[in-house]
Amino acid sequence: MTRVLLCALFLLGGGLRAADIYVATTGNDTTGTGAIGAPYATLAKAHSAANAGDTIIFRAGAYAGGVYITKNDLTFRSHTGEWAKIERPNNVSGQDNAFYVGTASNCTIRRLELQGGYYYALKIDTGPALVEDCIIHGSGRDCVKIPGADNITIRRCEIYDSGLRDPSNAEGIDNVNGDTMLVQDCYIHDIATNGVYPKGGSIGSIIERCLIRNCGQKGISMAQSSGLQFYDTTANPEYYSCRDCIARNNIIENCEGSGIDLESALRARVYNNTMVNVARSQQGGIRIASVDKGAPAGVVKCKDCEIRNNIIVLAGTSPRPMLFMGNNSHEGTLTMSNNRYHKQGGTAVYWWEPTSYSLDLAGWKAASGTDSNSTEGDPQLSASWHLDTGSPCIGQAMTIAGFSDDFDGNARTGTWDIGADQTGGTALQTPPPAGTIGTGGGQTTTTPPTGGSGSGTGKKDGGGGGCSAEPNAAAMLAALLPLLLAARRRS
Numbered sequence: 001m002t003r004v005l006l007c008a009l010f011l012l013g014g015g016l017r018a019a020d021i022y023v024a025t026t027g028n029d030t031t032g033t034g035a036i037g038a039p040y041a042t043l044a045k046a047h048s049a050a051n052a053g054d055t056i057i058f059r060a061g062a063y064a065g066g067v068y069i070t071k072n073d074l075t076f077r078s079h080t081g082e083w084a085k086i087e088r089p090n091n092v093s094g095q096d097n098a099f100y101v102g103t104a105s106n107c108t109i110r111r112l113e114l115q116g117g118y119y120y121a122l123k124i125d126t127g128p129a130l131v132e133d134c135i136i137h138g139s140g141r142d143c144v145k146i147p148g149a150d151n152i153t154i155r156r157c158e159i160y161d162s163g164l165r166d167p168s169n170a171e172g173i174d175n176v177n178g179d180t181m182l183v184q185d186c187y188i189h190d191i192a193t194n195g196v197y198p199k200g201g202s203i204g205s206i207i208e209r210c211l212i213r214n215c216g217q218k219g220i221s222m223a224q225s226s227g228l229q230f231y232d233t234t235a236n237p238e239y240y241s242c243r244d245c246i247a248r249n250n251i252i253e254n255c256e257g258s259g260i261d262l263e264s265a266l267r268a269r270v271y272n273n274t275m276v277n278v279a280r281s282q283q284g285g286i287r288i289a290s291v292d293k294g295a296p297a298g299v300v301k302c303k304d305c306e307i308r309n310n311i312i313v314l315a316g317t318s319p320r321p322m323l324f325m326g327n328n329s330h331e332g333t334l335t336m337s338n339n340r341y342h343k344q345g346g347t348a349v350y351w352w353e354p355t356s357y358s359l360d361l362a363g364w365k366a367a368s369g370t371d372s373n374s375t376e377g378d379p380q381l382s383a384s385w386h387l388d389t390g391s392p393c394i395g396q397a398m399t400i401a402g403f404s405d406d407f408d409g410n411a412r413t414g415t416w417d418i419g420a421d422q423t424g425g426t427a428l429q430t431p432p433p434a435g436t437i438g439t440g441g442g443q444t445t446t447t448p449p450t451g452g453s454g455s456g457t458g459k460k461d462g463g464g465g466g467c468s469a470e471p472n473a474a475a476m477l478a479a480l481l482p483l484l485l486a487a488r489r490r491s
């Protein structure tokens, strides 16, 4: 009896113990076994050999991507102390994605460089998925494409050089109808169009503590229009472009379009962002817009949006407004306060369509009936977009429920400061120093998005990778041990 149970235990443990499968440029798909001493040569072979729960570990070097990942619970990462790249050319039709999470759920992509793709460097069709400490760049169009997958977490990544083949539609992160996306502590830069958008009716997505720079369009768009076929008309029968999405604690610099743009957004929350040299040539520092999406959606306005504690700086050369309320674009209650506006070398202009394109801040407050405690003037930012000592933004923000940190990860204790930086803690270097992936912040696990049952939480950060199924095997062992002991007592 004992022997039978021991055998069962061994088999169960063996079956549960996820394997590490190694891939090396010196490997061999025919003679290799996937062991560290006999690695495979390709991702394709490793994937075909893998079982759910396995970890595919790449030794240093570059590997062909484009593999359609179908197996659940896989982890992909560079070998400890080494760095690997998964790549596809961005100019060869048919080689669409450098890395493609197809039907597989609960995948983790950690410490890898994903480069190229005729369309996307990373495409994720199925959630949840965790992407962390990765460098994602050089795509033909979007760097990251999320077509409807829910619960995608992207954190501590550097994402740059989108649209190298086709810069007309090339976001840093393009999410269409993926709910509870969480983007944290990413450095997103040199993006042909928009830095990040959750659109197509994305629900409950959060973009926080990111540094977003050099965008051909908007820094964060919440969110521009999508084809009506992409909307979930059960969860979002009004065809909002996004619902309950949040942008907070981001630094956004040097964008042709809005720093943050609201378009057909329901309950968008815009808190404590610092936007510098945005709206260089398009929209406004923040724009609020409706869209006529055509039948059956019709005109969809923004509703019940909240915009507090933000800094917006426009260059003296910008012909665009500080704030831009589109014609008949918001319904319900617009709540704004404690924002700081600055037009370098002059006075800002605020637009309220269709009546005025020449409001000053007092006129904006009168037209909107909100934005109390907001002021205009130099916020006194440092070269790294943090607050200088003596900044008029210090201690002038209101406390917001739901978070208590800043861009740097400093705790917002006492009275809050306006913008992404709370003074008094250690500031992150911005832009981050060479060798840092992401902003350099966010090394601790933070609260997942509200309302997301599994949002990014299926994968608490292990930091160093490893075998995620081991705890299951241990749990099984613990569960079987009493049986084993009972059997021993009986024998």
Ligand SMILES: [Ca+2]
Pocket (backbone or CB within 6 Å): 141, 142, 169, 170, 171, 174
């Ligand atoms: Ca796109």
Ligand SMILES: [Ca+2]
Pocket (backbone or CB within 6 Å): 177, 178, 179, 201, 202, 203, 232, 235
């Ligand atoms: Ca959805």
Ligand SMILES: [Ca+2]
Pocket (backbone or CB within 6 Å): 406, 407, 408, 410, 421, 422, 423, 424, 425, 426, 427
């Ligand atoms: Ca700080």
